[in-house]
Amino acid sequence: MKKIVLIPGDGIGVEITESVKTILKKAEAPIEWIEKTAGLTAYQKTGNPLPEDTIQAIEKHRVALKGPLTTPVGTGFRSVNVGLRQQFRLYSNIRPAITLPNIDSPFKGVDMVIFRENTQGLYIGKEQWVNEEQKDHAESIAVVTEEASRKIITAAFEYARNQNRKKVTLVHKANILKFTTGLFLEVGRKVATDYEEIEFEDLIVDNMAMQMVMRPKRFDVVVTTNLFGDILSDLASGLVGGLGVTGAANIGDNAAMFEAVHGSAPDIAGQNKANPLALLFSSLMMLEHIGEKQTAETIRRAIYQTLVERKVYCTPDIGGEGTTSTFTQAICDNI
Ligand code: NAI
Numbered sequence: 373m374k375k376i377v378l379i380p381g382d383g384i385g386v387e388i389t390e391s392v393k394t395i396l397k398k399a400e401a402p403i404e405w406i407e408k409t410a411g412l413t414a415y416q417k418t419g420n421p422l423p424e425d426t427i428q429a430i431e432k433h434r435v436a437l438k439g440p441l442t443t444p445v446g447t448g449f450r451s452v453n454v455g456l457r458q459q460f461r462l463y464s465n466i467r468p469a470i471t472l473p474n475i476d477s478p479f480k481g482v483d484m485v486i487f488r489e490n491t492q493g494l495y496i497g498k499e500q501w502v503n504e505e506q507k508d509h510a511e512s513i514a515v516v517t518e519e520a521s522r523k524i525i526t527a528a529f530e531y532a533r534n535q536n537r538k539k540v541t542l543v544h545k546a547n548i549l550k551f552t553t554g555l556f557l558e559v560g561r562k563v564a565t566d567y568e569e570i571e572f573e574d575l576i577v578d579n580m581a582m583q584m585v586m587r588p589k590r591f592d593v594v595v596t597t598n599l600f601g602d603i604l605s606d607l608a609s610g611l612v613g614g615l616g617v618t619g620a621a622n623i624g625d626n627a628a629m630f631e632a633v634h635g636s637a638p639d640i641a642g643q644n645k646a647n648p649l650a651l652l653f654s655s656l657m658m659l660e661h662i663g664e665k666q667t668a669e670t671i672r673r674a675i676y677q678t679l680v681e682r683k684v685y686c687t688p689d690i691g692g693e694g695t696t697s698t699f700t701q702a703i704c705d706n707i
């Protein structure tokens with residue numbers, strides 16, 4: 373039994389983690405869940421949105437599955453998601469976007485995995501007023517280092533090699549941001565020489581956005597800086613049915629955290645309407661990470677079969693007439 377920290381989270385988090393637990397149990401995944409709290413639920417209970425106890429559990433067991441966390445606007449605690457990524461240096465944010473059977477989308481045959489640098493770029497929070505009194509002139513600093521760039525780009529190439537993927541596309545804006553994303557591109561060109569069997573190309577981010585919509589099939593593994601990766605990975609989710617059906621992983625050298633990228637959906641919380649697929653796909657990435665490839669494959673097949681044969685049991689957001697419970701049961705029946 374592998375011990376994994378489970379953070380159900382807020383809002384629909386509780387419903388979708390129950391669903392994932394049920395499905396993984398049905399598939400006999402050898403997992404013992406260590407349940408911990410974070411987010412609003414933890415804040416209300418303990419006054420701390422990221423309890424020490426939760427951090428220690430992740431430090432000890434090194435793998436966590438996390439539901440969405442509410443970040444209340446105005447109450448002052450900073451995003452726990454960002455906090456966790458920084459605390460455990462989860463530099464690699466990995467988001468696959470794969471066309472699913474029977475899910476409505478004008479885009480067909482999409483199968484790409486986006487690697488987003490998770491700790492630097494424009495998202496380090498170094499902002500300042502140039503003019504403190506008037507507050508009519510602000511500045512933001514972006515940080516790119518050779519070391520962090522090499523780590524994320526190498527992670528993307530290693531993934532391509534291990535998964536038998538053919539191409540890595542590096543996305544940048546080196547024509548304008550010559551130092552920061554120029555450095556990222558330069559490191560990419562160097563790393564690529566160690567992976568001769570994998571095709572390497574680079575694209576400027578605005579062109580990339582158009583290409584993803586016009587010819588999404590041409591992309592395989594994509595690697596980019598923090599801000600571009602944030603935007604493009606949501607775009608990629610949009611090509612295959614939205615944030616409700618795409619999973620994500622945050623991986624560092626010493627810990628890994630798997631999470632749904634959607635939020636806590638307060639508008640449907642507690643109504644048995646939440647789609648568990650995003651967190652479920654994240655849990656399949658987690659199973660693969662701990663070496664349970666076969667179990668992940670079994671569950672993936674059961675999901676696909678459910679989408680094809682028993683769509684009415686699925687949740688309304690993907691055109692079903694069912695609930696979280698009927699969807700979960702249908703997947704279990706197909707395992
Ligand atoms: P949201 O993703 O929670 O909801 C946006 C829309 O998508 C809503 O209509 C919701 O009902 C729907 N939706 C989301 N997940 C769904 C699912 N699994 N099944 C069916 N429908 C689903 O985004 P919103 O409303 O902007 O944020 C709500 C809260 O979540 C905020 O406090 C925000 O800070 C937090 N949040 C947390 C994230 C995380 O923990 N990774 C990511 C994004 C937001």
Ligand code: MG
Nearest residue numbers: 602603606633
């Ligand atoms: Mg985002």
